[in-house]
Amino acid sequence: MDDENPTRRRALQIFGTAAIGGTMSLGATPVQGTNGVSRPVLASGTRTIRRIPTDDGYIREVKFEIEETDPISVEVRDGVVTTNTESGSSNPAVEPGSTVDLGSDEMTVDEQAIEVQLSEQTDVDSALKETGLDITRRDDPDVIEYEDTTILGTVEQHYAQEMRTRDALLADDSVSTQAESNPLLAADCSKYTYNGDNPSDADDLAERTAPINVAWDTGTDASDIQAEMQNIGWESPWPSGDKYILEDESTVKAQDEHIKKNITPTVVPTQYHVRAYDLSGVDNLAVIGAGHRDPADHNQGCEWVGIGCDVNWKVSETREEVSDDWSNVLTKWAGNANVDSASGNYDYIRGDIRS
Numbered sequence: 265m266d267d268e269n270p271t272r273r274r275a276l277q278i279f280g281t282a283a284i285g286g287t288m289s290l291g292a293t294p295v296q297g298t299n300g301v302s303r304p305v306l307a308s309g310t311r312t313i314r315r316i317p318t319d320d321g322y323i324r325e326v327k328f329e330i331e332e333t334d335p336i337s338v339e340v341r342d343g344v345v346t347t348n349t350e351s352g353s354s355n356p357a358v359e360p361g362s363t364v365d366l367g368s369d370e371m372t373v374d375e376q377a378i379e380v381q382l383s384e385q386t387d388v389d390s391a392l393k394e395t396g397l398d399i400t401r402r403d404d405p406d407v408i409e410y411e412d413t414t415i416l417g418t419v420e421q422h423y424a425q426e427m428r429t430r431d432a433l434l435a436d437d438s439v440s441t442q443a444e445s446n447p448l449l450a451a452d453c454s455k456y457t458y459n460g461d462n463p464s465d466a467d468d469l470a471e472r473t474a475p476i477n478v479a480w481d482t483g484t485d486a487s488d489i490q491a492e493m494q495n496i497g498w499e500s501p502w503p504s505g506d507k508y509i510l511e512d513e514s515t516v517k518a519q520d521e522h523i524k525k526n527i528t529p530t531v532v533p534t535q536y537h538v539r540a541y542d543l544s545g546v547d548n549l550a551v552i553g554a555g556h557r558d559p560a561d562h563n564q565g566c567e568w569v570g571i572g573c574d575v576n577w578k579v580s581e582t583r584e585e586v587s588d589d590w591s592n593v594l595t596k597w598a599g600n601a602n603v604d605s606a607s608g609n610y611d612y613i614r615g616d617i618r619s
Contacts (some may be wrong), residue, residue, distance in 0.1 A: 302355045303425055304472065305333040306415030311412040321373040324505060326366040326459070327351050328471070329346045330412065333358055336415065338429045343438035344431060345599040352609035357469060358416045364469045367461040369505030377501030415472040415602075419463050422470060423510045433599055446596050448479050448610055449548040455600040456541065457507040458553045460563070473507055474554040475600040476582040478538065480613045486520040486540035486551050492617045493523055496589060500524035500535040507554065509541050517541065523553070525585070534558050536582050554612075557584035590616030 309331040316323040334349035358364075385566045417425070432447065443450045453476075460470030480489055490498075506518040519539035527534045538555035557578035587593045592615025601608035 277373055290566055298300050298333055304337050304348055304415050304421050305355045305358050307416045308332045308413045310409055313408045315406040323368055323370050325368040325612045328364045328366055330360050330362050340436055341430040343436050357418050365461040366459050371503035374501045395518050404556040418467050418472050420466040423513055448598050450510045451549055454510040456510055459507055463508040476552050476554050477579055477610045478553040478555055478586050479549055479610055480551040481548050486542050490521040490523050498523055498525040500526035502535055534583050555586055555599045557582050577603055577605050583611050587611035589618050
């Protein structure tokens with residue numbers, strides 16, 4: 265690898281640390297969880313991201329050192345999901361002082377495609393400087409550390425809590441009538457994506473990441489949907505890593521396709537990004553997706569760029585950006601609003617793409 269290659273170096277700087285976080289707004293009054301069952305926790309600590317250059321891109325490794333934990337519980341009342349922290353309980357799988365390995369991704373950098381995007385700016389370095397972001401060139405490999413919060417638990421704990429919430433919602437009189445017409449809410453699949461070192465292991469520690477906010481029942485799979493959207497301009501060169509869903513209690517899978525739409529940069533590049541997952545054996549639901557808009561700094565280490573960790577991932581905006589390109593779209597509720605820009609809704613698509 266040529267360490268002086270400016271395209272790869274800039275891609276490392278701008279897009280090497282993307283990770284949609286698991287922060288949430290917590291209620292003021294704790295609610296009781298499930299007795300005797302360890303639950304995921306809201307963990308605070310230090311996130312470390314290491315980027316190791318390769319011949320055609322880089323490897324991105326993530327670890328989280330836990331400083332404090334607060335187990336979380338979920339209550340459903342009148343169709344409203346409330347998530348709160350609990351005091352006086354703990355999760356033995358997630359202990360303060362331990363470090364969680366959240367896995368690694370091998371990223372491929374399409375240098376030619378990125379050069380085309382960057383060429384639209386006459387002076388990228390000056391544009392970056394004008395933002396006031398402290399983006400500096402560093403020797404490889406890059407290591408970034410910053411304080412963060414996330415929701416951690418074993419894969420089994422995450423799934424159990426999701427299904428307890430789902431069952432409580434479907435038992436609620438204000439929601440139960442929606443079950444037949446709301447396939448995502450009724451399905452056994454997770455309503456969030458997860459990040460971990462080995463999510464196929466039920467005991468693997470994983471973090472909750474993005475909400476599922478779009479779904480298709482169009483007789484096609486994720487690959488077909490990606491191709492149709494690429495035909496109308498959904499393409500982007502920026503690399504992305506894996507996130508996982510729990511298709512059922514014993515099946516964990518990574519996304520089948522990345523669907524991306526480049527947004528012409530005014531300062532630094534950004535994109536709409538949907539991770540799309542094929543489902544099997546789910547009535548009226550073939551593909552689900554978790555979409556967000558990558559911010560201009562792509563969530564580089566918060567202290568490194570000096571803008572804080574409260575990145576606006578524009579989850580609802582991305583959902584609408586996707587569904588605007590399709591016909592026969594219904595907005596439905598899944599109750600999975602875990603970031604400020606998410607409403608808990610998803611768009612259910614059953615029509616054709618708009619050409």
